[in-house]
Amino acid sequence: MDKHALLYEGKAKRLYKTSDENLLIAEFKDDLTAFNAEKKGSELGKGALNNKISTQLFRMLETKGIATHLVKTLDDTHQLVKTCRIIPIEVVVRNIATGSLTKRLGIPDGTELPFTLVEFCYKDDALGDPLLNDEHCLILNLVKSESDLEELRRLGREINTILKSFFAHRDLILVDFKVEFGVDSEGNILLADEISPDSCRFWDVHTKEKLDKDRFRQGLGSVKVAYEEVLKRILAQ
Numbered sequence: 001m002d003k004h005a006l007l008y009e010g011k012a013k014r015l016y017k018t019s020d021e022n023l024l025i026a027e028f029k030d031d032l033t034a035f036n037a038e039k040k041g042s043e044l045g046k047g048a049l050n051n052k053i054s055t056q057l058f059r060m061l062e063t064k065g066i067a068t069h070l071v072k073t074l075d076d077t078h079q080l081v082k083t084c085r086i087i088p089i090e091v092v093v094r095n096i097a098t099g100s101l102t103k104r105l106g107i108p109d110g111t112e113l114p115f116t117l118v119e120f121c122y123k124d125d126a127l128g129d130p131l132l133n134d135e136h137c138l139i140l141n142l143v144k145s146e147s148d149l150e151e152l153r154r155l156g157r158e159i160n161t162i163l164k165s166f167f168a169h170r171d172l173i174l175v176d177f178k179v180e181f182g183v184d185s186e187g188n189i190l191l192a193d194e195i196s197p198d199s200c201r202f203w204d205v206h207t208k209e210k211l212d213k214d215r216f217r218q219g220l221g222s223v224k225v226a227y228e229e230v231l232k233r234i235l236a237q
């Protein structure tokens with residue numbers, strides 16, 4: 001399967017058309033951005049690591065009944081995915097308070113939340129991905145009905161339950177993550193985009209060391225080493 005016209009270029013991936021309208025090729029880039037691309041960088045091999053990590057996690061989630069857009073890995077930095085219309089809502093799932101939640105509500109960093117929190121953000125870089133409530137989603141026509149939002153929340157929580165336990169077995173605390181969903185030509189909701197250290201926060205259970213993109217956001221260094229460690233633990237049985 002060859003890459004045809006570039007369909008979309010995001011901060012961390014490019015999407016290409018293929019000869020089959022139902023299939024796209026996703027290319028994982030080495031670029032890193034933070035704070036709505038105010039901070040930019042690049043880490044050689046980061047794209048390949050995220051491709052491997054996301055492929056493993058999507059395959060594992062498929063075995064647990066989560067439908068995803070992933071068809072297969074093509075090479076180090078490319079995967080074949082099903083064409084879908086991305087719902088422009090970033091579904092953020094949080095187990096522990098940190099990042100923007102701490103800044104927004106003053107909950108001390110590292111506080112375990114009394115229950116899993118699901119937030120919606122508008123996938124719109126020009127607006128800085130603002131937080132949305134259900135009524136905002138409906139007014140903006142991001143989904144058809146309240147029940148679509150309930151389904152996104154349910155999927156976010158289910159993915160969290162599966163991933164939290166998967167990572168706990170690998171001595172990693174899943175602090176929070178962001179997922180995106182798409183709708184295929186038959187109207188099915190599919191997990192899309194990626195799940196990687198770019199889109200999750202992982203803390204080592206013993207040392208609380210950050211093993212995710214916060215190393216880049218906060219200038220902590222050893223970004224690639226951290227991503228390699230996450231892949232190593234994912235591959236450990």
Ligand code: TMP
Nearest residue numbers: 098099100101176177178198199200201
């Ligand atoms: P936040 O605390 O900055 O809102 O981030 C919450 C989670 O979402 C964290 O795991 C990082 C992830 N995330 C993305 O994947 N993309 C984004 O643009 C942002 C802001 C966060």
Ligand code: ASP
Nearest residue numbers: 011033034035036037038
């Ligand atoms: N991905 C977002 C950006 O580039 C924000 C983040 O992940 O911190 O700007």
